[in-house]
Amino acid sequence: MNAAVIVFPGSNCDRDAVCALRDHTAKSVHRVWHRDTDLPKVDLVLLPGGFSYGDYLRSGAIAARSPIMAAVQAHAKRGGLVVGICNGFQILTETHLLPGALMRNAGLKFLCKSTPLRIENADTPFTSAYDDHGETAIPIAHHDGNYFADEDTLDRLEGQGQIVFRYVNNPNGSSRDIAGITNKAGNVLGMMPHPERAVDPLTGETGGLAFFKSLAGAMA
């Protein structure tokens, strides 16, 4: 069983995601070019961080219209796992696989720092290895991470357990401190923090290890 990482022009965390999946889920990982129209047979599709199309127009907007996205949508509809990290989260909202939108950080500046997170729902394929309502720390690195949705949507997300990660100290103005959400079915996750950068004590934090451990379990 294996995973695919989609590469858009301007993706720049694709290699990091491939390495983290390879090293911490023991699965084989395919890179898939955004112009392709078919996915290989995979359990998980990961949309990596970066600046697809330079984040021009809106972050993730142009990538969301890439040919491969139809296949990603079909994969999600079949119940396949989809993860969008940072720019990948932005792409998922632009594709409407996830509700809401990611707007410019409230402070208007790009922010790269470690952020403490609370696990709001450990009963998902992405978080099963974390302690429910426990805390971890994973770095963020984004300019447009300010999650917005209307109040009804936010209430629905809360009610249905779709809020998975919340910031302990909201760094970017996100509504209800949201750092990561799933779709209603629970098989599509978007998150702004970068778990793939938090898997090696040599490079700093290890708050992302449980994320990949959860994925490994879910793909088993």
Added chain:
Amino acid sequence: MKAIVHIRPRSGVLDPQGQAVAGALKHMGFDEVLSARQGKIIELELGDDDEQAVRQRVQKMCEHLLANTVIEDFSISIEP
């Protein structure tokens, strides 16, 4: 033919850029500024001459790409 698409944050949606602009202007002594909103303008050069058709096509471009209707409204004007 030229189409001008004006995209603005929907009312009720937070507009951090507009807020920052208003704050900075007030700080600079422009006390008459009550509020500011920041939007985008996209000017398209089109190789098509039928205004009716152009408007329809640009409407589609907005819906499919140029605007994110979760957070933005758009309006279109056509110039010959």
Added chain:
Amino acid sequence: MKAIVHIRPRSGVLDPQGQAVAGALKHMGFDEVLSARQGKIIELELGDDDEQAVRQRVQKMCEHLLANTVIEDFSISIEP
């Protein structure tokens, strides 16, 4: 009173955003798109009623903050 400031890249200045938008529209099948330029719109609510004076003040705001005249042009329109 309301002032609308339209800021666009100066002609001759590279506009990577506009280029990316045009490229994406073409990829999506909007072949009639020849080119696109992306600019900003800033709408200001002002607590002042004298059009003449408002125009002058907004001109100053543009020069001092809103536009980067090294690479951008701006135009102002006033609405009551």
Added chain:
Amino acid sequence: MSMQKDPASFEQAQALGLNEDEWGVILKRLGRTPNQTELGIFSVMWSEHCSYKSSRRHLRKLPTTGACVICGPGENAGVIDIGDGLACIFKMESHNHPSYIEPYQGAATGVGGIMRDVFTMGARPVALLNALRFGSPDHPKTRALVSGVVAGIGGYGNCVGVPTVSGETNFHAGYDGNILVNAMCVGIAEQDSIFYSAAKGAGNPVLYVGAKTGRDGIHGATMASAEFDDETEAKRPTVQVGDPFTEKRLIEACLELMQTNCIVAIQDMGAAGLTSSSIEMADKGGVGIDLDLDKVPQRETHMTPVEMMLSESQERMLIVLRPGKESEAQEIFERWELDVALIGKTTETGHMVLHHKGETVCDIPIAPLGDDAPNYDRPWVAPPTLPVINAGEIAPGDPAKALLSMVQSPDMASKRWIWEQYDRHVMADTLKASGGASDAAVVRVHDTNKALAMSSDCTPRYVLADPYEGGKQAVAECWRNLIASGASPMAVTDCLNFGNPERPDIMGQFVRAIDGMAEACRALDFPVVSGNVSLYNETAGTAIPPTPVIGGVGLIDDAATAMGFGGAVAGDTLILLGETTGWLGASLYLRDIEGREEGAPPPIDLEQERRTGMLVRTLIHGGQVHAVHDLSDGGLACAATDMALASRCGVHLMASDTLSDAAWFFGEDQGRYLIAVKKGAVDALLDQAQQAGVGAKVVGTMKGLDVVLGDAMPLALDLLSQKHENWLPAYMEDA
């Protein structure tokens, strides 16, 4: 022939910065009067920027060879051997003037330009550094310049996806009218696929790739001397705008092409764009080159040949291909949605020939452009020797008060506001970056256990006071920072920022700074493999403080042994290595506390420097130390405070029984390190230092939650941290 249309005049040549002698050489070599296009080409090739006419003979004094050097200065970037068949390719460059005019785009395009110099040689860029000098915080322009420059550096590097791992930021009124924005890029390549710029062989196709050509950044003087007409305003030189998205695709596409066997030579289009890239490739390859300008992808209409040749549009590369490889190469760039065009070929003529709209618009022999390039021995005067300040003459003050004030001074205050805007971790190999409690940034070599350490350094105060000692010091401090991070220093790049070289006093600064650098590089076995010179940094007759920035790279064999200054624990003993005389001349203390910018800077004994550094390296490799920090601005007290803040543990420093508090705690004697060691290891370590011929002295202990200097009032870590962290955000937000 059409080449003789639009002949140029001497007045036009003068307006483009050429003098009478240079004009004479052109006439002689061509055997006729150049036309406008040809004149434009000579003027940019013989500009200070491209020809190094004031600096060339002095740069030659720098040592450029060494066991690790694969390719020294002369190519796009320097190349060193880091073992296992890998090479590190790196260079630093200035973008000072453009950043002052348009801080965001100026800084952004500076980052883009230096990355191209590195990947054009076959390296994947893995780290960026930036050395920034701004005017006084009180100057009305400073805040906007800081904000724009930082956003521009981040905006470009973050988007391309190369971590910005380190830098330095100073403020001084001497930069009020001329800020410095120096960017360094470090890349990693396979030694067997390094690409050079010599386009050997005639008949090879020339491929243009990347962005389209516009009228960006064409030399202002060129346009000023052009005919005045209605279109002049529209054609006026435009500021270059960076497009990091195109750069990212260009990196991926070029690295992909480099895996094939298509490339003879490759060169980025930097300063003087198509002109310098094509001429350098042809000149080094000993061939001629024919270009059809109508084939150049153009962003604007009605561009003239000279405009195309001088355009500095960003994100463009020129590649000479093996014949028959055209479509293989083109396909790669098309897949990355980049403009690509065959625009000419190499020839046997030794001439550069340009065609435009059916006419030949330029035909000049290439060799003379290099061989006859001006090379001046500008007059210079030796800088005056400043008196040594006697520390005893400085009024005693409260060291705690001084320390609290210094940690929040503009130069010493935390630069978190800056580096949090930089993606420091993309590529997932950053071990230590800004804010990571290390004197050098450390980046792992992907998929290996090795790591590269890197640092950029210069203390302009010292260079202004004594260019020779200051030049030495910049190199030594960089070397020290690499040592302190556990690395073996390998080689350096430099960026020499000075004023107007036509002034003998400025030329004197330049010459002596290079002498000092050369001596230090030689003594420390730290060769210069690439660099950049930026002259004429002056406004209204006032030059910047001379600022030769050194960017050094070192190698760490086992990434897990990388050292920092945040690992000290309560109970550790602090040992000061090196000699302390209490040198306050040209120190930060004298400037910021006493308000005096005076005196000779601290001298450096390079032999001693080397011995001390080697001992530190041995201690780190032996696992004998918890933390290491070199002493620089602010001396012992500031270094110990850094250590305390990073280790989250207080520190008690003893006063000296011979030196005043100011001299002991804040003196800036060179070649010193502060190390934190387990209490039980102290005696053995002192013996070891003695045997190595290095001064070593117990100066304090890690304990509690205060910084205590002798008998002075304790300063709580929280207070120090808050003052240290708050200055820059408070300054920036006070818009």
